[in-house]
Amino acid sequence: MVNPYAHNAANMDVEAAGRQIAEAGVAVSVAVPESIEASTAALRDAVQGVAEVVFMGGGDGTLRQAAMELVDTKVVLAPIALGTANVLAKELGIPRDWQEAIDIHLQGQAQEMDVGWAGDEPFLLMASIGWDAEVAANVNLAFKERVGAAAYVLSAATRVRKILAPRVVKGTIDHVEAVGEGSMLVIGNTRNYGGVVELTPHALANDGVFDLCALKPRTLLQGVQLMVGLARRRLSDGDVASYRRGSHIFVETPGMPVQVDGDVIGETPMTFTLAARALKISVPAGGLPPIFDDSEKLTS
Numbered sequence: 001m002v003n004p005y006a007h008n009a010a011n012m013d014v015e016a017a018g019r020q021i022a023e024a025g026v027a028v029s030v031a032v033p034e035s036i037e038a039s040t041a042a043l044r045d046a047v048q049g050v051a052e053v054v055f056m057g058g059g060d061g062t063l064r065q066a067a068m069e070l071v072d073t074k075v076v077l078a079p080i081a082l083g084t085a086n087v088l089a090k091e092l093g094i095p096r097d098w099q100e101a102i103d104i105h106l107q108g109q110a111q112e113m114d115v116g117w118a119g120d121e122p123f124l125l126m127a128s129i130g131w132d133a134e135v136a137a138n139v140n141l142a143f144k145e146r147v148g149a150a151a152y153v154l155s156a157a158t159r160v161r162k163i164l165a166p167r168v169v170k171g172t173i174d175h176v177e178a179v180g181e182g183s184m185l186v187i188g189n190t191r192n193y194g195g196v197v198e199l200t201p202h203a204l205a206n207d208g209v210f211d212l213c214a215l216k217p218r219t220l221l222q223g224v225q226l227m228v229g230l231a232r233r234r235l236s237d238g239d240v241a242s243y244r245r246g247s248h249i250f251v252e253t254p255g256m257p258v259q260v261d262g263d264v265i266g267e268t269p270m271t272f273t274l275a276a277r278a279l280k281i282s283v284p285a286g287g288l289p290p291i292f293d294d295s296e297k298l299t300s
Contacts, residue, residue, distance in 0.1 A: 001031045001042060001066075003058035006082040012057055012098045017080075020099060021055065024106050036065065043069035051075055053282065055105060057098065059083015060125060060261040068122045071115050071278045078105040078282035085195040085262065087125055091205075091291050092283050105282045111292055112277035113205045116189045116260075119270055123260035124279070126193065126200070127272055130167070130184040131215075133257035133264055166216040169253045171269075173212070173246040180242065182214035187249055187272050190291045200243075205291045208276035212244040247274045 002014050018030040033039035043066060046054055056066045057080040070077050080101045081089035094101050116123045166181040186193065188200030188211045200211035217240045249272040256268040283289055 001033065001039065001054060001056050002080075003039070003056075003062040003082070004032050004034065006058040006062060007084045008082045009057065012080070012082060014057075017055070017057075017098060017102060020102050021106070026106070039065065040069060047073050047075055053078050053105070055080055055102065057082045060085060060087050061263045063088055064122050064124050064261045064263070067115055067124055067279050070280075071122065071275065074280065076110045076280040076282050078108075087192050087195045087261075088190070090195055091125075091190050091192055091289060092281070093289050094284070104284050107285050108282045109285055110280045111206065111283050111288065113279045113281045113292075114189055114208060115275045115278045116187065116210065117273045117275065118258060118260050118265060121260055121263075121265045123189065124205075125188075125190050125261045127187040127258060127260045128184060129169075129187075129251060129256050129258050129268060129270075130182060132184050133259040166218060167253065167256070169214075169251060169256070171249065171251040171253065173244055174248050178244070180214055181216045182242075183217065184215045185251070186213045186215075188213065189274070203291065204293045206277055207293055208274060209245050209247050210249065210272070210274055212246065212249070214242045214244075216240060216242065247276075248272075 002009060002012060002017075014030055014032055018028050021028040031042045033042050043054065047069060052074075053076045054066065054070065055078045056063060058066075059081075060083055062083065063077065063079055066077055079089050079092065079094055080098050081094060081096045082098070086096065089096070089101070094104060113124065116127060118127045166183045168179065169182050169185065170177075170179050172178055186199050188203045190205050191198045191201055191203045193199040199213045199215075203211040251268045251270055251272075254267070254269055257264060258266055258268060258270055283292070
């Protein structure tokens with residue numbers, strides 16, 4: 001299946017992809033749904049039929065929508081990177097070249113992955129609350145289609161002052177009251193944020209727990225410290241960032257925008273839960289990607 005509206009969908013020859021899979025001795029059918037409704041119907045047919053693997057071409061938003069239908073089934077999701085950032089593909093070690101990606105999946109292995117839920121919306125990478133969700137909400141979609149990730153950079157530049165104004169955020173972590181400050185709260189299932197920095201560098205996608213990172217710069221100097229940490233691709237626990245862990249997060253403070261895997265879905269208050277090892281996902285053969293704890297390696 002391919003999302004025809006994905007940023008790089010035009011770079012993929014869908015019929016050739018079908019032939020490549022068939023030449024490996026695998027029975028295959030090809031679908032290019034023109035709407036979310038058509039995609040949902042095709043995925044449900046796959047789950048109810050004889051499908052063992054869904055090769056899904058699209059970006060992170062496409063993959064999370066596919067996960068909604070494939071969660072708690074035996075069908076394996078095999079990502080093909082055709083989106084803007086393709087963060088999940090990077091985390092899994094799947095190359096951007098669609099032909100190479102198909103070959104890797106044909107020779108690969110299935111792993112069980114945790115799935116996050118923000119209310120009734122799934123996410124595979126992270127949920128984020130506050131500043132960056134506001135940035136994402138104000139990205140011009142037509143401009144994003146033309147320039148890709150640069151559209152987010154421009155939107156962020158026009159709102160850079162707002163990251164220096166953290167709010168008091170109230171809620172619970174695993175049903176225990178929690179109060180803190182933050183301009184932006186990331187609830188991470190994986191490590192890489194936006195394909196450029198590891199905001200939750202110790203997260204594992206199959207450990208049944210979220211890693212939380214709150215960004216809270218208050219002054220220009222702390223803003224510079226934050227930018228330096230981001231440029232170095234890592235942040236440490238301290239004045240500009242703090243870390244927690246938990247599997248059930250409730251953010252009570254109202255009116256904070258929420259995005260999941262790059263899609264803006266609403267505002268707080270909102271509950272974030274985790275379904276442990278609920279999705280089967282295809283990864284390259286051999287050693288597992290760093291986001292997986294390999295102490296209980298699946299056979300495939």
